[in-house]
Amino acid sequence: MRLEARFSMDSRRTEVAKLDEVMKVLSGLKGVEHSIFLSKSVRAELGRIEKHYPSIGPLTVQNDGVFECLKREHIACIVKDKSFRPPPMPTVLLVNNKGKVIGEELVPGHKAKERAGGKRLFLGKDFVIFYKEGEGKGAKFVLPPVPFKEIEEVKGVERVCSSSPSTAGDFYLRNCVGLEDDPKLATILIAFDLSRH
Numbered sequence: 001m002r003l004e005a006r007f008s009m010d011s012r013r014t015e016v017a018k019l020d021e022v023m024k025v026l027s028g029l030k031g032v033e034h035s036i037f038l039s040k041s042v043r044a045e046l047g048r049i050e051k052h053y054p055s056i057g058p059l060t061v062q063n064d065g066v067f068e069c070l071k072r073e074h075i076a077c078i079v080k081d082k083s084f085r086p087p088p089m090p091t092v093l094l095v096n097n098k099g100k101v102i103g104e105e106l107v108p109g110h111k112a113k114e115r116a117g118g119k120r121l122f123l124g125k126d127f128v129i130f131y132k133e134g135e136g137k138g139a140k141f142v143l144p145p146v147p148f149k150e151i152e153e154v155k156g157v158e159r160v161c162s163s164s165p166s167t168a169g170d171f172y173l174r175n176c177v178g179l180e181d182d183p184k185l186a187t188i189l190i191a192f193d194l195s196r197h
Helices: 002-027 040-051 064-069 167-177
Strands: 032-037 060-062 074-080 093-095 101-105 119-123 127-131 140-142 157-163 186-194
Touching: 002 032, 002 074, 002 186, 032 167, 040 064, 040 167, 064 157, 064 186, 074 167, 167 186
Parallel strands: 060 140
Antiparallel strands: 032 074, 074 186, 093 101, 093 140, 101 127, 119 127, 157 186
């Protein structure tokens, strides 16, 4: 019995050390104003908010990234300013009813891809639609899970993904941290599991 209790205490210490390391990495990133771990109640409320995200006109929004984050054991949340690094891939996609990507956010430093047999239509300077007759049926915005390399590099951490919450989710999370609504700030979720070996 004592051996089991000691093993349990040792594994708990190891878990706390890994979580501390994750928080240290996140807090040290350029542009991060705040970083916290989400409690079970905050996670539950965020999931409820994201399930009821309103449509944008005729287009629905599906936040796959947040739902993927909610499947992980731990979720950290950072509040970042505009000096934070750009994402490694588009965080918003326009997907038709057959699952084909017909539009995407333009990530700084990346150019819009060419597509055979279609036109590129730019919405502002940071979104492109790949237009081809008949491909837009049932289109919806999808926010995919995104890699987060700084946490992927932490020893003992696995299944890392990140996501931006919806506007309502972002407002809720910043409220949890005690921050006013500030358009210069935004939240990102970073979710992961801890390896057991």
